[in-house]
Amino acid sequence: MSMFRMTAAALAAALLLAGCSRGPEKTPAELEVVQAVAEQFSRRRNAPPPPAELTRALLDKQTQAYIEVTIENRDAKAYLTRALERRDSHPGTIEVWRTQDNVSIALRQGMVIATRGLGGGLLSAQVPTAEGAGGPVRGGARRYTVRADGNSQRRLNMACSLHDLGPEPVEIVEITHPARRLQERCEGAGGVVVNDYWVDSRPGRNQVWQSRQWAGPETGYLRIRQLRL
Amino acid sequence: MTPIKTHMRKARVPAALLCLAAVPGLAQIPDITRAVPDAAPGSEEAAPRLKPLPPPSLTFYGSPGLIDMPSAEMLPDGQYAVTYSWFGGTSRYNITFQALPWLSASFRYNGIQDLGLFGFDTYYDRGFDVRARLWRERRWLPEVTMGLQDFAGTGVYAAEYFVATKRFEAAALGWGRAPGRLKVSAGLGWGRLGSHGAIGSIGSRPSFVGGSTGGTLSTDQWFRGDVAPFAGLEWQPDARWSLKAEYSSDAYVTETQDSDVFERKSSLNYGVEYQYSDRLRLGAYYLYGSEIGVTAQIQLNPKHPPTLMAVPAPHPIIPRSQWATEDAHWRQDWASSAPKSRKIRDLAAEALKADGLVLEAVTLTGTTAELRYRNNRYRSQSQAAGRAARALAQTMPPSVETFRLVPVRRGIGLAAIEIRRSDLEALEFDPEAADALFAAAGVQDAGALPADALFSGELYPAFATSISPYTQPAYFDPEKPFRIDAGLDFAASYAPAPGWRIAGAIRQRLAGNVKNGRASNSVLPHVRTDQVEYAQYGTTLENLYVSRLWKPGRNLYARATAGLFESMYGGISGEVLWKPVNSRIGFGLEANYVVQRDFDQRFSFRDYRVLTGHASAYYELDRGYQLQLDAGRYLAGDYGGTFSLNREFDNGFLVGAFFTLTNVSAEDFGEGSFDKGFRFRIPVDWLLGKPSRSGFGLTIRPTQRDGGQRVAVPDRLYGPVREAHRKSLEDQRARFWE
Numbered sequence: 001m002s003m004f005r006m007t008a009a010a011l012a013a014a015l016l017l018a019g020c021s022r023g024p025e026k027t028p029a030e031l032e033v034v035q036a037v038a039e040q041f042s043r044r045r046n047a048p049p050p051p052a053e054l055t056r057a058l059l060d061k062q063t064q065a066y067i068e069v070t071i072e073n074r075d076a077k078a079y080l081t082r083a084l085e086r087r088d089s090h091p092g093t094i095e096v097w098r099t100q101d102n103v104s105i106a107l108r109q110g111m112v113i114a115t116r117g118l119g120g121g122l123l124s125a126q127v128p129t130a131e132g133a134g135g136p137v138r139g140g141a142r143r144y145t146v147r148a149d150g151n152s153q154r155r156l157n158m159a160c161s162l163h164d165l166g167p168e169p170v171e172i173v174e175i176t177h178p179a180r181r182l183q184e185r186c187e188g189a190g191g192v193v194v195n196d197y198w199v200d201s202r203p204g205r206n207q208v209w210q211s212r213q214w215a216g217p218e219t220g221y222l223r224i225r226q227l228r229l
Numbered sequence: 230m231t232p233i234k235t236h237m238r239k240a241r242v243p244a245a246l247l248c249l250a251a252v253p254g255l256a257q258i259p260d261i262t263r264a265v266p267d268a269a270p271g272s273e274e275a276a277p278r279l280k281p282l283p284p285p286s287l288t289f290y291g292s293p294g295l296i297d298m299p300s301a302e303m304l305p306d307g308q309y310a311v312t313y314s315w316f317g318g319t320s321r322y323n324i325t326f327q328a329l330p331w332l333s334a335s336f337r338y339n340g341i342q343d344l345g346l347f348g349f350d351t352y353y354d355r356g357f358d359v360r361a362r363l364w365r366e367r368r369w370l371p372e373v374t375m376g377l378q379d380f381a382g383t384g385v386y387a388a389e390y391f392v393a394t395k396r397f398e399a400a401a402l403g404w405g406r407a408p409g410r411l412k413v414s415a416g417l418g419w420g421r422l423g424s425h426g427a428i429g430s431i432g433s434r435p436s437f438v439g440g441s442t443g444g445t446l447s448t449d450q451w452f453r454g455d456v457a458p459f460a461g462l463e464w465q466p467d468a469r470w471s472l473k474a475e476y477s478s479d480a481y482v483t484e485t486q487d488s489d490v491f492e493r494k495s496s497l498n499y500g501v502e503y504q505y506s507d508r509l510r511l512g513a514y515y516l517y518g519s520e521i522g523v524t525a526q527i528q529l530n531p532k533h534p535p536t537l538m539a540v541p542a543p544h545p546i547i548p549r550s551q552w553a554t555e556d557a558h559w560r561q562d563w564a565s566s567a568p569k570s571r572k573i574r575d576l577a578a579e580a581l582k583a584d585g586l587v588l589e590a591v592t593l594t595g596t597t598a599e600l601r602y603r604n605n606r607y608r609s610q611s612q613a614a615g616r617a618a619r620a621l622a623q624t625m626p627p628s629v630e631t632f633r634l635v636p637v638r639r640g641i642g643l644a645a646i647e648i649r650r651s652d653l654e655a656l657e658f659d660p661e662a663a664d665a666l667f668a669a670a671g672v673q674d675a676g677a678l679p680a681d682a683l684f685s686g687e688l689y690p691a692f693a694t695s696i697s698p699y700t701q702p703a704y705f706d707p708e709k710p711f712r713i714d715a716g717l718d719f720a721a722s723y724a725p726a727p728g729w730r731i732a733g734a735i736r737q738r739l740a741g742n743v744k745n746g747r748a749s750n751s752v753l754p755h756v757r758t759d760q761v762e763y764a765q766y767g768t769t770l771e772n773l774y775v776s777r778l779w780k781p782g783r784n785l786y787a788r789a790t791a792g793l794f795e796s797m798y799g800g801i802s803g804e805v806l807w808k809p810v811n812s813r814i815g816f817g818l819e820a821n822y823v824v825q826r827d828f829d830q831r832f833s834f835r836d837y838r839v840l841t842g843h844a845s846a847y848y849e850l851d852r853g854y855q856l857q858l859d860a861g862r863y864l865a866g867d868y869g870g871t872f873s874l875n876r877e878f879d880n881g882f883l884v885g886a887f888f889t890l891t892n893v894s895a896e897d898f899g900e901g902s903f904d905k906g907f908r909f910r911i912p913v914d915w916l917l918g919k920p921s922r923s924g925f926g927l928t929i930r931p932t933q934r935d936g937g938q939r940v941a942v943p944d945r946l947y948g949p950v951r952e953a954h955r956k957s958l959e960d961q962r963a964r965f966w967e
Contacts, residue, residue: 023693123967146279149532
């Protein structure tokens with residue numbers, strides 16, 4: 001028992017003294033673990049305050065665009081701001097959305113093509129886009145590249161069919177947008193994925209107002225809402 | 230205006246801790262990764278999964294199987310299983326590693342209480358097992374595996390067997406709708422597994438003699454002597470529970486007839502097991518008609534970390550077409566202005582620092598930038614290169630089109646990764662981003678440092694200090710199998726110029742019992758067995774040395790070190806490594822002249838000096854296997870060679886084994902006959918799920934003797950150099966964009 005107590009004392013002393021590493025060299029392993037554990041404790045003690053009640057009045061006061069993303073399997077929710085809007089050689093506009101604590105998600109025409117900072121993320125994805133259309137425009141092959149097996153990647157090839165489920169307006173924080181619901185059903189890689197998109201149905205508009213999309217085996221399904229344009 | 234907080238917020242904080250001490254972020258609720266039948270489309274259960282199914286359950290010997298008897302099953306490739314089992318005064322600690330899909334190896338440390346034989350009260354022993362699958366299960370054919378148990382130690386558990394296993398789904402057996410699965414195994418055993426109910430005999434088998442030197446392969450007894458059948462079944466009604474029953478062919482002669490450890494009344498054993506979480510399984514058993522037994526089985530797979538690695542998201546690359554819209558933005562005249570170049574260097578250093586990288590130097594021309602950087606954060610050099618490339622894309626003037634990224638360690642450039650900036654801009658959101666970028670990048674020898682390189686203003690000279698806890702274990706003393714010292718290391722280093730380093734560490738023990746260990750009985754010079762003498766001192770100078778690393782030419786790396794290298798040796802050391810960037814082969818030469826340090830580990834020496842050195846060949850095989858062959862002179866003055874094979878996973882998890890044969894005779898060597906052991910390293914980032922280059926490494930030898938020992942010199946060249954070369958960059962290319 002005294003051995004145990006001595007070890008405990010040694011560990012406590014180490015904890016007090018540790019946290020000390022200066023200069024442009026690598027931090028020792030033991031120290032990194034001690035720091036990580038300490039961080040975990042302090043994070044639990046200082047949990048962030050609950051989010052403000054979301055109202056249209058609050059949203060109207062903002063100057064930036066916002067989306068709300070919910071990760072179903074871990075019951076996590078965040079509001080993201082737009083970090084970049086760009087195009088590349090593939091059809092569709094790319095938007096990168098980001099949280100303050102460095103989680104980001106990239107959308108091409110409203111479809112998830114990458115997540116970063118979540119662990120086991122979606123590295124890249126091939127999505128069926130066309131200029132001037134929101135959400136998917138056809139069925140066929142869809143390819144997800146996800147992080148797997150330590151530091152490498154795994155490709156998940158799926159075959160999708162696209163269904164138009166007709167008009168289905170969506171209400172997002174006190175505003176109802178006219179929308180059509182598009183549903184993608186994909187099979188392959190040993191599973192079935194169903195992605196839903198609520199796309200603005202007014203002529204000339206192609207905004208995806210709301211969606212529920214799969215973002216890889218670890219992240220699972222994301223629910224995304226466009227709070228403010 | 231009240232800005233909306235954009236933190237990722239978790240409603241339920243997953244509280245943590247399981248088998249691996251303080252590991253933050255482990256899910257509290259035990260999850261079972263078995264596919265749910267008839268899951269609704271659109272639910273997470275129906276989506277593709279990468280997590281494996283729960284692996285086979287383990288025996289008291291730590292291999293897949295029933296209770297005391299093995300089955301033919303194999304664990305998933307790379308699986309790492311730690312088992313503790315106890316019954317009737319017999320406890321076994323087993324470590325099993327599935328080295329290849331069809332081959333596994335185990336190491337065991339066992340204690341038999343009150344055996345009262347061979348001059349020990351409680352008899353401790355170590356042993357190795359190896360199992361090879363002969364063929365897989367097919368339509369009607371069962372899976373068949375051959376096993377050698379305790380094949381090289383003193384052989385208290387020596388046995389050989391062939392075993393067949395067939396799996397049946399309960400529904401297919403006509404049990405109506407009953408879910409679950411039945412596994413039936415049967416086999417033939419020799420040695421221990423042929424000692425009860427023998428049906429025949431092949432040749433003769435020498436009997437077990439405890440307390441001998443051991444360590445040699447017991448080929449003369451494999452598959453000899455009596456042979457007996459054994460069998461058993463395992464029924465899994467659902468994903469968590471299983472019921473086991475077996476007929477044992479082990480008579481436990483040593484325990485029940487030669488001694489009186491327990492009474493063997495029956496050959497039938499029964500058990501029930503529960504899968505508590507994906508990694509932990511618990512079992513309770515009734516054995517041999519008289520004894521209660523328990524097991525705890527922990528299984529890890531290096532490919533499936535307890536916490537998923539989450540790296541803060543990088544800032545996306547903003548294409549120059551969006552911000553360099555005027556012709557004037559694209560001019561190159563900034564390159565001829567020293568203040569402007571310095572300003573750009575400082576901006577780049579700032580951007581790198583945000584990602585945990587340290588700028589060593591930049592060389593700028595109007596269209597190219599060579600960045601030399603130090604990576605202290607990311608395990609994967611691909612990821613570090615990706616972050617460095619983003620930092621350059623963020624800070625370089627638009628006219629710079631070619632990036633040459635040179636990771637640097639201790640002043641030497643390890644490799645040069647050449648990337649076009651236009652590719653970075655074009656490919657970030659490509660469906661095949663990682664493969665496309667690696668195909669467009671070039672990997673070359675780092676080359677010499679350009680004469681006009683702009684060094685960081687903060688690095689040379691630079692001073693670094695750290696205080697960190699340490700632990701130092703000692704294993705397998707028959708009186709106390711595990712001892713450990715713990716305390717604090719106070720380390721400091723000074724880098725006066727690139728490649729030069731002066732470093733030292735003072736060690737203060739706070740608690741420990743290594744000092745109570747066994748004194749050495751070695752007849753060789755005591756080059757490693759005086760550990761207990763060294764452990765008598767609690768405040769020591771762990772090391773103090775000056776080293777220089779440099780690159781003497783293309784594909785060549787060199788090191789010279791002088792001082793106190795480790796707790797037991799000091800002296801001078803030199804090393805040269807030849808390793809082409811795009812090759813899997815490397816060759817090295819090392820020579821050391823060392824003097825043994827005094828037990829108090831300060832500045833004095835003992836009267837033992839030796840010239841030791843090796844020629845080494847390195848080869849990188851597929852699946853992360855790394856082969857190393859060394860030949861040369863060892864610390865005790867003995868000549869010989871070392872064979873080592875490591876398997877390093879992409880995430881830094883390492884498992885390996887080695888043996889050394891020298892001209893020291895088995896008799897002079899003592900217990901174990903020759904030096905051998907295994908090593909593993911668990912990366913900190915694998916445990917914590919956040920980037921880190923550190924790992925907890927352990928090298929375990931069944932017996933620590935004096936033959937075939939090497940001096941530990943800091944900053945050996947091969948490891949860091951290999952990590953930055955093509956094979957490793959390519960294997961980890963997926964990390965580039967993360």
